[in-house]
Amino acid sequence: MKNQWIVKLQSIDKRFGGIEALKNISLAIQEGTIHALVGENGAGKSTLGKIIAGVHRPDSGQIQVDGRAVVFNSPRDALVEGIAMISQEVALVPKRTVIENVFLGIENTRYKIVQKNKLQKRYKELTDRTGLFIPPDIPVSSLRIADQKKVEVLRAVAQNTRLIVMDEPTAALSSEETKILYSLVEGLKAIGTTVIYVSHFLEEVLSLADTVTVLRNGELIKTSPVAGETPDSLVKAMLGGFVSLGFPEKIYPKPDAPVVLSVENLARKRFFEEITFQIREGEIVGLAGLAGSGRSEVCRAIFGADQGITGTIKLLDKKVEIHTPRDAVKAGIALLPESRKLQGLIMNFSAGHNVTLPHLSKVAFGPLIRAQEEYQLTKELLSKLDVRPPNPRINVGSLSGGNQQKILFSKWLFQRPNVFIADEPTAGVDVGAKRAIYQLIHRLAEEGMAVLLVSSDMSEILGLSHRVLAMRKGRIVMEFTQSNLTENKIMRAIFAADRGGEEKCQE
Amino acid sequence: MSRVKDSIEKLKGSGSWLALMGNLLKNYGIIIAFIIFFVILSFLSPAFLTLRNLHNIVDQSVGVGIIACAMTLAIISGNFDLSAGAIYAFSGSLAAIIAANGHVGLGFAIALLAGFSLGLLNGVIISGLRVHSFIATLATGLIIQGLALLMTNGRLIIVKNPEFVVIGQGSFLGIKYPIFIFAAWIAFTWILLSKTRFGRAVYAIGGNSEAARLSGIRVDWVRIMVFGLTGLSAALAGIIAVSRISQGQADMGSMIELQAIARVVIGGTSIMGGEGSVWGTVFGVLLMRLIGNGFNILNISPFYQRVFEGAVILFAVALDNIMRQRRR
Numbered sequence: 001m002k003n004q005w006i007v008k009l010q011s012i013d014k015r016f017g018g019i020e021a022l023k024n025i026s027l028a029i030q031e032g033t034i035h036a037l038v039g040e041n042g043a044g045k046s047t048l049g050k051i052i053a054g055v056h057r058p059d060s061g062q063i064q065v066d067g068r069a070v071v072f073n074s075p076r077d078a079l080v081e082g083i084a085m086i087s088q089e090v091a092l093v094p095k096r097t098v099i100e101n102v103f104l105g106i107e108n109t110r111y112k113i114v115q116k117n118k119l120q121k122r123y124k125e126l127t128d129r130t131g132l133f134i135p136p137d138i139p140v141s142s143l144r145i146a147d148q149k150k151v152e153v154l155r156a157v158a159q160n161t162r163l164i165v166m167d168e169p170t171a172a173l174s175s176e177e178t179k180i181l182y183s184l185v186e187g188l189k190a191i192g193t194t195v196i197y198v199s200h201f202l203e204e205v206l207s208l209a210d211t212v213t214v215l216r217n218g219e220l221i222k223t224s225p226v227a228g229e230t231p232d233s234l235v236k237a238m239l240g241g242f243v244s245l246g247f248p249e250k251i252y253p254k255p256d257a258p259v260v261l262s263v264e265n266l267a268r269k270r271f272f273e274e275i276t277f278q279i280r281e282g283e284i285v286g287l288a289g290l291a292g293s294g295r296s297e298v299c300r301a302i303f304g305a306d307q308g309i310t311g312t313i314k315l316l317d318k319k320v321e322i323h324t325p326r327d328a329v330k331a332g333i334a335l336l337p338e339s340r341k342l343q344g345l346i347m348n349f350s351a352g353h354n355v356t357l358p359h360l361s362k363v364a365f366g367p368l369i370r371a372q373e374e375y376q377l378t379k380e381l382l383s384k385l386d387v388r389p390p391n392p393r394i395n396v397g398s399l400s401g402g403n404q405q406k407i408l409f410s411k412w413l414f415q416r417p418n419v420f421i422a423d424e425p426t427a428g429v430d431v432g433a434k435r436a437i438y439q440l441i442h443r444l445a446e447e448g449m450a451v452l453l454v455s456s457d458m459s460e461i462l463g464l465s466h467r468v469l470a471m472r473k474g475r476i477v478m479e480f481t482q483s484n485l486t487e488n489k490i491m492r493a494i495f496a497a498d499r500g501g502e503e504k505c506q507e
Numbered sequence: 508m509s510r511v512k513d514s515i516e517k518l519k520g521s522g523s524w525l526a527l528m529g530n531l532l533k534n535y536g537i538i539i540a541f542i543i544f545f546v547i548l549s550f551l552s553p554a555f556l557t558l559r560n561l562h563n564i565v566d567q568s569v570g571v572g573i574i575a576c577a578m579t580l581a582i583i584s585g586n587f588d589l590s591a592g593a594i595y596a597f598s599g600s601l602a603a604i605i606a607a608n609g610h611v612g613l614g615f616a617i618a619l620l621a622g623f624s625l626g627l628l629n630g631v632i633i634s635g636l637r638v639h640s641f642i643a644t645l646a647t648g649l650i651i652q653g654l655a656l657l658m659t660n661g662r663l664i665i666v667k668n669p670e671f672v673v674i675g676q677g678s679f680l681g682i683k684y685p686i687f688i689f690a691a692w693i694a695f696t697w698i699l700l701s702k703t704r705f706g707r708a709v710y711a712i713g714g715n716s717e718a719a720r721l722s723g724i725r726v727d728w729v730r731i732m733v734f735g736l737t738g739l740s741a742a743l744a745g746i747i748a749v750s751r752i753s754q755g756q757a758d759m760g761s762m763i764e765l766q767a768i769a770r771v772v773i774g775g776t777s778i779m780g781g782e783g784s785v786w787g788t789v790f791g792v793l794l795m796r797l798i799g800n801g802f803n804i805l806n807i808s809p810f811y812q813r814v815f816e817g818a819v820i821l822f823a824v825a826l827d828n829i830m831r832q833r834r835r
Contacts, residue, residue: 324720324725325721326723328723329722343718346711346714346719347715349714358723358724360704360708367704368703369703369704
């Protein structure tokens with residue numbers, strides 16, 4: 001029995017800053033099987049995969065390989081045990097040839113000179129064994145992504161890998177390429193390699209894997225053979241029984257409330273098309289979808305952050321031209337962007353300076369900033385939003401994620417907008433701050449703003465939205481109103497888990 | 508001194524006195540270094556602490572100082588202007604040519620306008636072509652230098668009109684006009700950077716240009732104006748230089764842009780952008796001039812001076828880096 005488990009995890013914990021990414025995970029991977037890890041974004045599935053591959057170190061707990069306790073300080077340590085990882089993004093040297101990439105670092109050499117003929121022979125053996133053939137002498141950059149994945153697999157096999165962790169391998173692939181990848185994974189299994197398959201495409205997992213482990217909020221919910229699972233049973237396990245914990249009571253807008261934001265036929269090539277919806281005064285509309293479904297891009301388009309947008313945007317029934325974020329700010333549209341660090345805050349600015357940046361004309365006399373007034377106004381606002389400490393002079397870089405997010409809210413509430421777009425408003429904040437942010441979003445709607453909410457956290461979408469639009473592959477595929485707003489229906493819409501859904505999920 | 512209060516408040520959260528000391532050193536180290544050098548030189552040489560010598564130190568700082576003040580804004584915004592030396596030579600030569608043809612005032616005015624326009628053009632090229640300013644201005648600098656050579660035919664332009672030297676050589680109450688111009692320029696750039704909406708935008712685009720853009724800041728416009736400013740500063744320094752010696756030449760002021768950048772960095776402005784100050788640069792300029800003056804009056808070989816100056820620059824950049832890493 002001892003030999004059957006290739007990797008065993010015992011009581012693994014992992015924290016990132018204040019966030020508990022994994023809590024007390026124990027899991028055994030059977031040799032020669034395909035073991036899937038599923039869960040919502042942020043459930044911890046990728047983190048778990050990375051711990052097995054030595055990318056992250058667990059804070060506590062034990063990893064065993066073949067029954068021996070091991071410590072992985074780097075992916076290299078894991079490689080020594082025969083464990084490799086293939087990430088979502090391709091990690092090859094693009095300008096070098098296939099064969100050079102496959103044997104990078106493990107070349108046959110004599111007197112430090114690479115022996116090309118020996119490599120050719122090894123390459124042939126390798127392709128015969130795996131049944132994967134890619135011309136060895138063309139540069140990797142000229143291959144399509146699925147073939148680049150094959151090169152990564154060849155490299156892993158060449159390094160005598162026994163277990164490959166694949167992190168969302170199909171996320172960057174077309175549906176045709178996805179099929180190639182499936183046969184690749186099955187081929188690996190056929191030669192006895194174990195595969196840990198991290199994915200949130202449920203149909204994919206059900207058709208490919210032998211065993212599936214469901215994670216939710218960093219906890220292991222269950223591990224079971226796929227034979228006994230259905231998309232529904234997995235969705236239920238991923239979401240759990242609890243919804244709307246800590247969410248304020250919804251106040252639905254009046255049916256005759258004026259339409260504040262109206263978007264007609266918005267499109268951006270390769271990202272989304274035919275996006276049409278309206279938001280009324282005081283209404284919170286949730287935009288649900290997987291990462292890559294186009295939800296963030298729609299938010300950015302309304303805010304004028306990207307070029308090449310077609311379609312019409314109306315504010316209070318008046319057509320507005322929005323080509324830059326500056327136009328949007330002037331029109332009274334606010335965007336809380338997806339990435340607080342890259343797009344939201346200026347990290348070496350003080351809290352106060354971050355808040356007033358879009359509204360400098362409001363605290364200035366001609367070109368001169370009235371520093372005292374700026375300080376007073378921002379101080380009041382920070383206290384109102386319960387930033388701790390409410391000190392405009394403090395450097396935002398030193399604050400917690402929750403406080404930083406509140407500063408971003410302050411930034412867009414310094415001058416009341418008509419439309420408030422929040423893209424992942426609670427990403428990377430702790431539970432207490434989450435609750436405060438929920439209250440805040442609720443209050444914005446109460447004050448009459450039109451709110452568009454994007455979140456990967458389904459309970460957030462359900463708990464806050466008055467209406468939900470489900471997006472898949474750049475289109476709004478379904479609308480859910482008060483009467484049919486349920487988690488299962490939304491999940492099925494965005495995962496295309498319902499019958500006759502999408503070609504990507506066939507077989 | 509509200510800056511001191513700011514730094515202390517910023518660090519109170521982290522609670523580390525070491526970090527606090529480090530931050531003070533970073534923000535005020537330049538002043539401390541300046542005072543130390545000043546005191547040492549006062550003791551070492553009686554020739555140092557004379558009004559005449561101090562006046563000379565400031566007077567000799569004017570050219571590079573004017574460019575360095577504007578360069579501070581460029582570097583804070585995340586850009587470099589390597590064409591400043593070329594614009595300096597171009598504008599100076601242009602003023603000399605027009606003055607030699609009998610229009611002194613017009614020559615100065617056109618030279619300033621030309622510097623400003625060339626700077627704006629730099630900004631337009633960088634924003635339009637999306638090339639890094641370092642490479643773009645390296646290229647435009649070569650072009651402008653070439654144009655200056657073509658314009659002067661590579662010859663020395665001698666201006667005989669006595670009005671031409673008033674700006675460079677004239678004085679009021681015993682203080683040379685260039686010093687007044689320098690002081691006014693310091694005040695202008697200082698206020699522009701630290702008190703205006705424009706200055707805030709300069710910091711913002713250097714700190715995180717994407718976040719600035721998503722806050723409605725016109726990133727391209729701000730960048731173009733910053734280059735207009737460095738171009739104008741180069742022209743201003745250029746006309747002072749030609750006026751001092753009453754002649755212009757297309758190869759004057761080589762490396763002046765690099766000297767300016769070095770002084771900006773010594774003054775505590777981060778080459779990564781987003782942080783820095785005009786007053787720091789002014790002290791950087793004066794400190795380097797002080798070092799040069801010290802080598803001079805102590806009769807030490809100027810060869811050592813270069814070595815020493817290079818070491819000071821390295822030290823300043825290293826300090827900046829250490830402070831940065833501590834914050835991560």
